[in-house]
Amino acid sequence: MPVETIDTLIIGAGQAGIAMSEHLSAAGVPHLILERHRIAERWRSERWDSLVANGPAWHDRFPGMEFENSAPDAFPGKEEVADYFVTYADRIGAPVRTGVEVTRLGRNPAGPGFRAETAQGVIEARRVVLATGPFQRPVVPAIVPEGAGVVQMHSTAYRNPGQLPDGAVLVVGAGSSGAQIAEELLRAGRKVYLSVGPHDRPPRSYRGRDFVWWLGVLGKWDAPAPTPGTEHITIAVSGANGGRTVDFRRLAAEGMTLVGRTETFRDGRLTFAPDLAANIRNGDANYLSVLDEADAFVARNALDLPEEPEARRMWPEPSCVTDPILSIDLAEAGIGSIIWATGFAPDYGWVDADVFDDRGRPVHKRGVSHEQGLYFLGLSWLSRRGSAFIWGVWHDAKYLADQIVIQRNYQAYRGPDGR
CATH class of the missing domain: 3.50.50.60 (FAD/NAD(P)-binding domain)
Incomplete structure (x- = not known):
């Protein structure tokens, strides 16, 4: 040849x-x-x-x-x-x-x-x-062994709720993929647990402009590459259902159970880090910082964009945040599948x-x-x-x-x- x-x-x-x-x-x-x-x-x-x-x-x-x-x-x-x-x-x-x-x-x-x-x-x-x-290459942490009695898949293999066996679902990872998949499963009537790690949580839109517009006018799209090890910040943003801000407290109010980072598995029981409240709080800080910069930009440039005070109102703290779940027995919770929305290598x-x-x-x-x-x-x-x-x-x-x-x-x- x-x-x-x-x-x-x-x-x-x-x-x-x-x-x-x-x-x-x-x-x-x-x-x-x-x-x-x-x-x-x-x-x-x-x-x-x-x-x-x-x-x-x-x-x-x-x-x-x-x-x-x-x-x-x-x-x-x-x-x-x-x-x-x-x-x-x-x-x-x-x-x-x-x-x-x-x-x-x-x-x-x-x-x-x-x-x-x-x-x-x-x-x-x-x-x-x-x-x-x-x-x-999809990354699935070596936490839950294959013989644990639950169906496991990376988010790249997930297609729709009907693909999964009956029972509750644990979604690990609260970036764009994890948040969207978890919400879809919740809307399909599933009991959903969402493992929330550190993340940025920008508004989908604010004062009549989409988040991507704010990134543009604030010069954030052109931000240079960050320091090594901080390149892949998990960002919880979604265009699903017409586009709305990802709010983990709202998802909890609608029936989703939030837990911290997934850490270990032993004898049928998963343990979670006691970091859920801190992760939610840091995500809020990122969210509010975008609103602050946007408000300053509007004032500085005398733009005629309507104020949106309700954007700063937070949902009440759900019990899963104030009294966090630190471990779950998969069988007792009825969890039949785990979706790992844990990124790529x-x-x-x-x-x-x-x-x-x-x-x-x-x-x-x-x-x-x-x-x-x-x-x-x-x-x-x-x-x-x-x-x-x-x-x-x-x-x-x-x-x-x-x-x-x-x-x-x-x-x-x-x-x-x-x-």
């Missing part, structure tokens, strides 16, 4: 890969995108049925195309988001090759650049952009390059690694807070495309003697 060659190879055809293709095409850089499944596959097959985008349609999109079937302030469903990227790829003529998995990537031993091995053959490329995104075991730290995370500067010609795109905090969002990855891709063009121009230079 002959070896195929290309200037730039993009691995992954999600939002990052499609954005990268648009900018490389505009710059005249020959490239190819390899995708092991379908375009934007994770939106279709690794998310629950009712998932919607966490930002409104006017904001969470590429600059060149709007969502066709959602009003600007609506939150598009996951299938519409996936269809958006398929349509966008077709519109820009992105050279996507689906159903091709890269099993190994390393330096080309016979020349410059890299060698990508696939079941369909070998591809050599001068440059490679790893656009596989931040949601690679990087998975670059197929990449043979010395560009990762001791936790397997890419080492880079704005997506540019120290391995010449190897780039990363679509990661959280790649260059700023907005990097992992649809519009943010588009701007990061523009920067990487510029770097690729700069390197191509240097490499194309011929000295006075023509060499």
Whole structure:
């Protein structure tokens, strides 16, 4: 089988890969995108049925195309988001090759650049952009053993309440995924326990403007990458049910039982950290800080945005917060399933390059690694807070495309003697 060659190879055809293709095409850089499944596959097959985008349609999109079937302030469903990227790829003529998995990537031993091995053959490329995104390997803490008598799954495997066996459900993780799944189960009539760890809890909207607008005008989307170890702050925000602020006290008032961080399991009993009240309180502090900054911005700029004093009213403390549950016997509580909404870890075991730290995370500067010609795109905090969002990855891709063009121009230079 002959070896195929290309200037730039993009691995992954999600939002990052499609954005990268648009900018490389505009710059005249020959490239190819390899995708092991379908375009934007994770939106279709690794998310629950009712998932919607966490930002409104006017904001969470590429600059060149709007969502066709959602009003600007609506939150598009996951299938519409996936269809958006398929349509966008077709519109820009992105050279996507689906159903091709890269099993190994390393330096080309016979020349410059890299060698990508696939079941369909070998591809050599001068440059490679790893656009596989931040949601690679689901993380399930080794707390409850498989033989504990409950169904366990990561949030990527959850689809809808009917998928689960009868009984109560414990959802571990109170970020966007955990909070939305827990509320869906509660609305379906399930008894729900929600394990709430440290989190930020912004308002969905305030004074007539969505949270994403406030982040923009307050300059928070452009916040630089935080210090190591604080990159992945759990954020409880939701576009579900038309979009409303996640309020754990309200969920408790509606029948949900809140517990602290899930810690240990022994003899059929789970234990929880005594941190629930502190986690709720710190989430409130984050929420109120956004309101304070928004009010100051309105006053400073004399904006005609209606006051919203009710936004500062908190639901009463539920008994599960004032008298926290520190352990639960799964059988006695009737818990038949546990959903781990506990995030993801990087998975670059197929990449043979010395560009990762001791936790397997890419080492880079704005997506540019120290391995010449190897780039990363679509990661959280790649260059700023907005990097992992649809519009943010588009701007990061523009920067990487510029770097690729700069390197191509240097490499194309011929000295006075023509060499």
